[in-house]
Amino acid sequence: RRKTHKQLVKDCTEYGKEQLSHFKKKNQEGEDIHTHSFDELRWRKQESSELEYAAILTLEATKKLKTEGHKETQNRVSTREIKYAAILTLESTQKLKTDTGMCLSELQNDPELLEIWTSLVDCRNFTGTCDENDPYRSADGSCNNLDYPEWGKSFTPQERFVPAHYEDGMYTQFFEWVKSFTPRTNFLSSHYEDGIDYPRDYDLPSPRLISNKLFNDTGEGSYDKRKTAEMMAWGQLLAHDFVLTPTIAKVDCCEQANEDNPACFPIEVPEDDAHFTSTCMNFVRSSPATVGCVPGHREQVNELTAYIDGSMLYGSTKKEMDGLREFSGGRMRCTDTNLLPANPAGMCLKLNPNDVCQAAGDSRVDVVPNLGGNHILLMREHNRIADELAVINHHWDDERVFQETRKIVAAMIQHISYNEYLPGVIGPDAMTYYDLDLSPWGHDDPYDPDFNPSIRNAFAAAAFRFGHSQVMPEQAYLFHDYVSFEHYPLEKEFMNTHMIQKQEGKKVPALMRWLSYDKAMDTDRFFVKEIRDLLFLKNGKSSDLPAINIQRGRDHGLPSYNAFREHCGLSTVSHWNPNADEGLEDHRWSVTRILKDLYQNVEDIDLFAGAITENKVHGACLIDNLKLEKGSVAVNKENEAIKAILNGLVPCSDLPDVNLQLWREH
Numbered sequence: 001r002r003k004t005h006k007q008l009v010k011d012c013t014e015y016g017k018e019q020l021s022h023f024k025k026k027n028q029e030g031e032d033i034h035t036h037s038f039d040e041l042r043w044r045k046q047e048s049s050e051l052e053y054a055a056i057l058t059l060e061a062t063k064k065l066k067t068e069g070h071k072e073t074q075n076r077v078s079t080r081e082i083k084y085a086a087i088l089t090l091e092s093t094q095k096l097k098t099d100t101g102m103c104l105s106e107l108q109n110d111p112e113l114l115e116i117w118t119s120l121v122d123c124r125n126f127t128g129t130c131d132e133n134d135p136y137r138s139a140d141g142s143c144n145n146l147d148y149p150e151w152g153k154s155f156t157p158q159e160r161f162v163p164a165h166y167e168d169g170m171y172t173q174f175f176e177w178v179k180s181f182t183p184r185t186n187f188l189s190s191h192y193e194d195g196i197d198y199p200r201d202y203d204l205p206s207p208r209l210i211s212n213k214l215f216n217d218t219g220e221g222s223y224d225k226r227k228t229a230e231m232m233a234w235g236q237l238l239a240h241d242f243v244l245t246p247t248i249a250k251v252d253c254c255e256q257a258n259e260d261n262p263a264c265f266p267i268e269v270p271e272d273d274a275h276f277t278s279t280c281m282n283f284v285r286s287s288p289a290t291v292g293c294v295p296g297h298r299e300q301v302n303e304l305t306a307y308i309d310g311s312m313l314y315g316s317t318k319k320e321m322d323g324l325r326e327f328s329g330g331r332m333r334c335t336d337t338n339l340l341p342a343n344p345a346g347m348c349l350k351l352n353p354n355d356v357c358q359a360a361g362d363s364r365v366d367v368v369p370n371l372g373g374n375h376i377l378l379m380r381e382h383n384r385i386a387d388e389l390a391v392i393n394h395h396w397d398d399e400r401v402f403q404e405t406r407k408i409v410a411a412m413i414q415h416i417s418y419n420e421y422l423p424g425v426i427g428p429d430a431m432t433y434y435d436l437d438l439s440p441w442g443h444d445d446p447y448d449p450d451f452n453p454s455i456r457n458a459f460a461a462a463a464f465r466f467g468h469s470q471v472m473p474e475q476a477y478l479f480h481d482y483v484s485f486e487h488y489p490l491e492k493e494f495m496n497t498h499m500i501q502k503q504e505g506k507k508v509p510a511l512m513r514w515l516s517y518d519k520a521m522d523t524d525r526f527f528v529k530e531i532r533d534l535l536f537l538k539n540g541k542s543s544d545l546p547a548i549n550i551q552r553g554r555d556h557g558l559p560s561y562n563a564f565r566e567h568c569g570l571s572t573v574s575h576w577n578p579n580a581d582e583g584l585e586d587h588r589w590s591v592t593r594i595l596k597d598l599y600q601n602v603e604d605i606d607l608f609a610g611a612i613t614e615n616k617v618h619g620a621c622l623i624d625n626l627k628l629e630k631g632s633v634a635v636n637k638e639n640e641a642i643k644a645i646l647n648g649l650v651p652c653s654d655l656p657d658v659n660l661q662l663w664r665e666h
């Protein structure tokens with residue numbers, strides 16, 4: 001006997017609620033567990049927890065709804081024939097439609113059912129109001145786009161790329177389904193094994209095995225002859241302006257007690273691993289979110305403003321911003337010796353008596369000295385400009401000076417990122433090809449109100465992590481003479497603020513000098529052992545960053561490399577032989593051979609593994625992912641002509657400065 005829709009939704013949401021309370025019991029709030037300090041670093045903030053709870057409930061309820069709707073669908077889901085969750089979703093939707101007269105899209109559009117759903121599931125919508133006349137960015141990124149106040153706001157789900165070619169014959173129905181979903185979310189269906197929540201792990205090789213075979217730098221990796229260490233460091237800083245994907249719990253997933261903890265998705269380490277002795281590497285899943293008040297699948301949160309707005313300096317909520325302000329003269333808080341203020345709740349190592357953790361707009365500031373150094377640079381630049389503006393415009397109050405300065409500093413960050421960083425990453429040709437060049441007249445207005453600037457899942461979980469390949473094996477000081485260095489192995493510097501804080505910060509200029517002078521590693525498939533074997537080394541335990549990147553992609557349900565090739569307009573691959581029709585192009589034979597040993601099927605290659613091993617050719621997927629970021633600069637309200645940093649060794653006094661007299665108000 002079939003249940004009424006009402007009863008079904010009720011049962012399912014009840015079940016979701018039960019699952020949620022299970023989860024809460026297993027992962028007690030604030031419970032003190034002893035894992036690495038940086039696992040805690042990414043643990044979700046309080047603001048994400050509501051999203052997370054609503055998501056767990058929705059996901060569990062949706063799963064139950066699907067099973068109840070049609071048991072057989074679940075079996076089909078776990079079979080290997082169905083490679084793409086897109087097809088999977090289509091199949092289940094169709095089956096549900098014919099067999100039960102009920103399907104996801106129907107559910108998503110049926111007002112009566114939605115009402116029950118909404119009453120049972122705690123859905124959160126943007127409730128704030130926007131002040132149309134506010135000339136400044138909000139702290140949390142809301143109201144940048146008045147039609148869609150939540151676009152780019154902190155603590156919202158990440159978006160997914162749209163596969164435009166779904167319009168073609170084969171996927172038409174799927175495309176229709178996508179369209180009917182909700183106009184704000186366009187996504188490439190997730191590659192979750194159950195189509196909703198469970199990461200695919202069938203058949204796929206262990207990420208650590210992939211790392212050993214594909215990313216192991218046994219001398220092939222080299223320094224990039226044309227990129228300074230600051231190229232790497234700026235990339236990391238920029239990433240920390242636009243994305244932080246929180247994890248769901250503070251747990252050690254390698255402990256027996258957590259075997260069936262839904263927060264866990266540990267990485268299997270091969271028995272004969274050359275470095276690790278344990279066969280388990282900790283990995284905690286990202287905090288889930290769902291989109292809109294409809295049944296749906298798992299998405300991930302971005303805790304930061306997606307805009308390039310200096311949020312790593314200012315914070316991504318009003319509360320964070322207020323905590324970092326001096327509230328006098330428009331300045332940011334700093335110590336007597338001009339360092340970042342201390343963060344007593346920080347998780348850095350404090351290896352020396354005077355070391356403290358740093359307070360900044362992004363919680364990861366202590367991860368490596370190169371990052372903390374750049375944070376300090378920006379904080380000092382803010383205060384330098386604020387001091388000048390306060391003199392130029394005596395009548396401005398603290399708020400006015402602060403906001404005007406923040407606007408200028410954010411514009412500087414955007415300018416450096418699009419004028420220097422991005423051309424350095426993708427090259428001048430790609431800049432032109434993707435229409436990313438800045439106007440030589442200093443005024444660009446490519447604002448597109450219909451473009452959602454939220455960070456794309458695959459961009460954060462895979463594409464923009466290309467920078468991990470540039471990470472050098474050491475941190476260093478370079479002294480005044482530009483000859484004497486002092487090097488420190490990277491593995492000793494993770495979460496260690498000593499290089500910054502020793503001698504009351506006197507060595508910070510030497511750290512920055514090193515970044516501006518020394519070289520970054522080449523962007524290739526090799527990762528230094530300092531992050532591939534020794535990431536976050538503490539008490540003899542460590543981790544593998546590129547392996548984590550791959551696992552993160554699976555955790556987020558990213559479709560395979562092949563699906564993204566399609567999305568990028570490149571040929572799909574169904575054969576290993578590059579010369580065959582639909583063969584794996586854009587990879588050297590030596591790489592293809594390794595990939596072939598690892599993956600049973602060419603269509604299963606993980607996005608991170610497939611993309612970072614590509615030959616450097618025009619049109620590679622990575623480039624296309626970066627293109628989307630243009631939305632961020634497009635949305636700036638301001639367009640001051642700001643020309644700042646020059647390369648090369650010139651006295652600081654010769655560098656062109658921002659002409660703040662232009663801000664003089666009569």
Ligand code: HEM
Pocket residue numbers: 232233234235236239243244245246367368459460461464465466467468470471531545548549552
């Ligand atoms: C010493 C330098 C660096 C270290 C130690 C480091 C470490 C990490 C770690 C531990 C994660 C979290 C991985 C996970 O659990 O999924 C991460 C994420 C990430 N990294 Fe790095 N990274 C470094 C440099 C860079 C650079 C140079 C870039 C880009 C150019 C970059 C881009 C990213 C991005 C986009 C993420 C995802 C952030 C998120 O969504 O939360 N990182 N990195």
Ligand SMILES: [Ca+2]
Pocket residue numbers: 241242304305306307308309310311312
């Ligand atoms: Ca931001």
